[in-house]
Amino acid sequence: MAILIIAEHDNSTLKSATLNTVTAACQMGDELHLLVAGEGCAAVAEAAASVAGVSKVLLADNAAYGRQLAENLSLLIAELGKDYSHVVAPATTTGKNVMPRVAALLDVGQISDIIAVEAADTFQRPIYAGNAIATVQSLDSIKVITVRGTAFDAAASTGSSASVDSVSPAHDAGTSAFVSEEMAKSDRPELTAASVVVSGGRGLGNGENFALLESLADKLGGAVGASRAAVDAGFVPNDMQVGQTGKIVAPDIYFAVGISGAIQHLAGMKDSKVIVAINKDEEAPIFQVADYSLVADLFEAVPELESKL
Amino acid sequence: MKVLVAVKRVIDYNVKVRVKPDNSDVDLANVKMALNPFCEIAVEEAVRLKESGAASEVVVVSIGPKACQEQIRTALALGADRGIQIETEELPESLNVAKLLAKVVEEEQPGLVILGKQSIDADNNQTGQMLGALLNRPQGTFASEVKIDGDSVNVTREVDGGLQTLNLKLPAIVTTDLRLNEPRYAKLPDIMKAKRKPLDVKTPADLGVELKNHTRLLKVSAPAERQAGIRVASVDELIDKLKNEAKVL
Ligand SMILES: Cc1cc2nc3c(=O)[nH]c(=O)nc-3n(C[C@H](O)[C@H](O)[C@H](O)COP(=O)(O)OP(=O)(O)OC[C@H]3O[C@@H](n4cnc5c(N)ncnc54)[C@H](O)[C@@H]3O)c2cc1C
Ligand SMILES: Cc1cc2nc3c(=O)[nH]c(=O)nc-3n(C[C@H](O)[C@H](O)[C@H](O)COP(=O)(O)OP(=O)(O)OC[C@H]3O[C@@H](n4cnc5c(N)ncnc54)[C@H](O)[C@@H]3O)c2cc1C
Numbered sequence: 065m066a067i068l069i070i071a072e073h074d075n076s077t078l079k080s081a082t083l084n085t086v087t088a089a090c091q092m093g094d095e096l097h098l099l100v101a102g103e104g105c106a107a108v109a110e111a112a113a114s115v116a117g118v119s120k121v122l123l124a125d126n127a128a129y130g131r132q133l134a135e136n137l138s139l140l141i142a143e144l145g146k147d148y149s150h151v152v153a154p155a156t157t158t159g160k161n162v163m164p165r166v167a168a169l170l171d172v173g174q175i176s177d178i179i180a181v182e183a184a185d186t187f188q189r190p191i192y193a194g195n196a197i198a199t200v201q202s203l204d205s206i207k208v209i210t211v212r213g214t215a216f217d218a219a220a221s222t223g224s225s226a227s228v229d230s231v232s233p234a235h236d237a238g239t240s241a242f243v244s245e246e247m248a249k250s251d252r253p254e255l256t257a258a259s260v261v262v263s264g265g266r267g268l269g270n271g272e273n274f275a276l277l278e279s280l281a282d283k284l285g286g287a288v289g290a291s292r293a294a295v296d297a298g299f300v301p302n303d304m305q306v307g308q309t310g311k312i313v314a315p316d317i318y319f320a321v322g323i324s325g326a327i328q329h330l331a332g333m334k335d336s337k338v339i340v341a342i343n344k345d346e347e348a349p350i351f352q353v354a355d356y357s358l359v360a361d362l363f364e365a366v367p368e369l370e371s372k373l
Numbered sequence: 374m375k376v377l378v379a380v381k382r383v384i385d386y387n388v389k390v391r392v393k394p395d396n397s398d399v400d401l402a403n404v405k406m407a408l409n410p411f412c413e414i415a416v417e418e419a420v421r422l423k424e425s426g427a428a429s430e431v432v433v434v435s436i437g438p439k440a441c442q443e444q445i446r447t448a449l450a451l452g453a454d455r456g457i458q459i460e461t462e463e464l465p466e467s468l469n470v471a472k473l474l475a476k477v478v479e480e481e482q483p484g485l486v487i488l489g490k491q492s493i494d495a496d497n498n499q500t501g502q503m504l505g506a507l508l509n510r511p512q513g514t515f516a517s518e519v520k521i522d523g524d525s526v527n528v529t530r531e532v533d534g535g536l537q538t539l540n541l542k543l544p545a546i547v548t549t550d551l552r553l554n555e556p557r558y559a560k561l562p563d564i565m566k567a568k569r570k571p572l573d574v575k576t577p578a579d580l581g582v583e584l585k586n587h588t589r590l591l592k593v594s595a596p597a598e599r600q601a602g603i604r605v606a607s608v609d610e611l612i613d614k615l616k617n618e619a620k621v622l
Contacts, residue, residue, distance in 0.1 A: 133539070134502065134505070134512055134514070135505075135511050135512070138506060156533050157515060157530075157531070157532040157533045158532075158533070160498050160499075160502075160514070160515075161502065161512075161514050161515075162502075163499075163502075164467070164498075164499035164500070164501075164502035164503045164506070165502045165503065165505060165506035165512075166506075167468065167499070167503065167506075168468060168471060168502070168503035168504075168505075168506035168507050169506050171468075172468070172587060173466055173467065173468050173587025173588050174467070174468075174497070174499050174503075175588065176496070176497045176498060176499060177496065177498075186591065189496075190496065190596070191399075191494065191495055191496055191593075192384070192390040192399060192493070192494055192496070193493065193496070194596055195389055195390050195399075195595075195596065196390060196392050196399050196593050196594070196595065196596070197593070197594050197595070197596050198590060198592070198593050199590075199591040199592040199593075199594070200588045200589065200590055200591065201588060201589045201591055202587065202588055203586055203587055203588060203589060204587050237509070237511070238542075239509075239510065239511035239541065239542045239545075240511040240512075240539055240540070240541050240542070241539065241540045242537070242538075242539060242540075243527060243538040243539060243540050244537075244538045245532075245534075245535065245536065245537045245538065246535050246536045246537075247534040247535040247536075248534060248535045256533075284622075292551065295551075295552070296551065296552065301535060301536075302517065302531045302535070302536065302550075302552060303531075303532070303533060303534055303535050308493070308496070309411075309490075309491065309493075309550075309551060311533070316621050317615070317619075317621045317622075327389055328386070334599055337619075337621065338615070338619045338621050339599075339602075340611065340615070351601060351604075352599075352601045353599045353601065354601065354602055355602035355603070355619065356602055356603065356605050356611055356614055356615070356619075357601075357602065357603070357604045357605065358604075358605050358607075358608070358611055359604065360608075365608055368608045369608050369611065369612070372608060372609070372612055373612065373622070
């Protein structure tokens with residue numbers, strides 16, 4: 065049986081998290097179908113059709129799916145999913161929101177946030193903030209899975225020319241409605257896909273000081289992240305939080321600036337290739353995982369670093 | 374309106390868990406346990422709804438062995454009115470938890486059910502959504518603001534790109550994110566009072582739910598440890614190392 069992958073998109077572009085999910089799905093089986101559900105999202109379906117490894121794109125273009133409301137989308141995915149061996153989505157906030165509903169509608173469990181595929185029914189996933197890795201086998205006939213993007217390489221976005229089939233069912237549960245959104249606007253790369261991430265913590269002291277990190281990030285073509293403490297204090301918005309309960313990143317270089325290194329923060333960045341920590345406290349736990357530790361006042365070290373690069 | 378809050382007993386968030394040498398599970402012997410932080414936020418939100426007059430009663434439910442009564446008492450000390458324990462030998466899988474909660478919802482008929490967005494042990498982030506599907510109710514997951522508005526609720530959600538606000542028809546399900554509120558500390562008199570609040574014990578059989586296994590845990594292993602690297606004495610040395618040793622610049 066084929067595998068149904070749920071595409072992550074904003075009705076105009078296919079998000080890169082989808083490509084990592086395709087790679088994970090490839091390890092579960094051969095025939096991959098990609099569902100693009102949204103409103104006015106034909107361009108996304110076209111992009112999806114060229115993703116390497118995908119043999120068919122299902123396009124559900126309907127107002128009920130425009131905002132990815134979980135109530136509506138889960139009805140659609142569960143209906144289509146009945147005929148698949150696996151239903152797989154990226155572990156983004158959209159995937160996390162919708163997929164457990166799909167699992168419950170299909171009366172199966174969900175395996176969340178997998179980091180490795182051992183067999184078509186056996187997966188690894190981090191538990192306890194990544195302090196342990198569980199190997200779990202699914203006993204269900206349909207496996208509902210969310211995938212941690214940083215654990216799988218991105219599939220090539222070209223190479224295939226899959227058919228695009230429109231699917232008709234329009235499910236509108238009629239119980240939820242979109243009101244408004246406040247989306248962060250940034251020209252920097254997406255945090256979870258950036259090759260350089262510069263993150264700041266409580267040590268930054270206030271939101272204005274994040275400008276120091278922004279100019280460093282811009283020089284390196286990177287993204288800016290933050291600890292929970294920095295978000296809670298209102299220095300920066302929630303979408304910048306890296307950690308167990310925020311975003312998971314694994315860039316080539318991660319700069320932890322004025323961040324102590326709590327286990328919940330490490331859970332979100334310890335798979336980075338190279339970790340640089342700048343902290344004035346030489347006992348800070350972040351130094352235990354950093355490749356390069358600089359004990360210094362960030363207000364001196366960061367501008368110096370930026371100017372010398 | 375009645376509010377139902379699901380609370381889970383988990384390892385204290387300050388404890389770094391260890392894997393058992395035989396790789397069968399993590400070692401929780403003599404480890405400090407606590408109310409899951411997201412559940413604490415859920416209780417706080419329910420109590421605030423009651424304090425503001427939007428809710429009339431706050432009922433907490435926990436599923437697990439007898440020890441989880443401790444977390445129910447904690448929730449009662451924070452201001453919940455009564456507790457329900459559903460006695461099971463182990464902590465059941467999320468879909469089973471959701472099925473048990475769905476039965477409690479049928480009995481109690483709450484206008485709002487509040488859960489944590491994830492438990493910090495299994496890190497699943499699924500129970501609330503599953504409950505929503507089983508009950509065919511709308512959900513506001515990862516909530517950073519909850520505003521009751523007549524027969525609906527506006528929930529602001531923390532999503533990857535920022536914040537999103539949805540309007541949900543009541544009855545509805547909410548799961549909490551970190552910025553929803555800052556839970557209060559229980560005062561000693563409240564802790565004493567909580568001991569006398571009603572706490573019912575039920576079994577899955579009482580609720581007519583048969584627990585089913587959907588997964589099998591094959592192994593629990595320790596993650597690859599990162600080795601601490603080196604101290605650099607200056608920014609110049611850092612740049613040199615990044616360029617010439619790590620070759621990432
Ligand atoms: C349920 C739960 C979930 C959580 N989820 C997350 C999560 O997803 N992500 C996350 O990050 N946290 C999370 N946390 C919070 C976590 O436990 C820590 O509280 C948090 O990571 C601390 O942030 P911080 O390192 O910025 O602040 P602090 O621990 O206060 O550290 C600030 C650091 O800055 C340094 N500093 C100060 N001034 C300077 C200066 N001038 N120059 C250089 N260094 C300086 C200090 O030495 C210190 O080490 C969670 C907690 C709970 C309970
Ligand atoms: C290493 C390990 C091994 C395990 N092995 C098994 C096993 O062999 N068999 C088995 O059945 N289970 C096992 N479990 C337990 C099981 O995986 C989880 O407890 C279960 O998946 C519940 O989901 P969650 O807490 O992760 O849900 P999440 O969806 O992350 O929790 C979200 C919210 O749901 C609510 N909630 C969750 N659980 C409860 C509860 N018990 N009572 C009240 N509210 C709750 C809370 O509001 C919580 O904040 C194991 C867990 C771990 C970590």
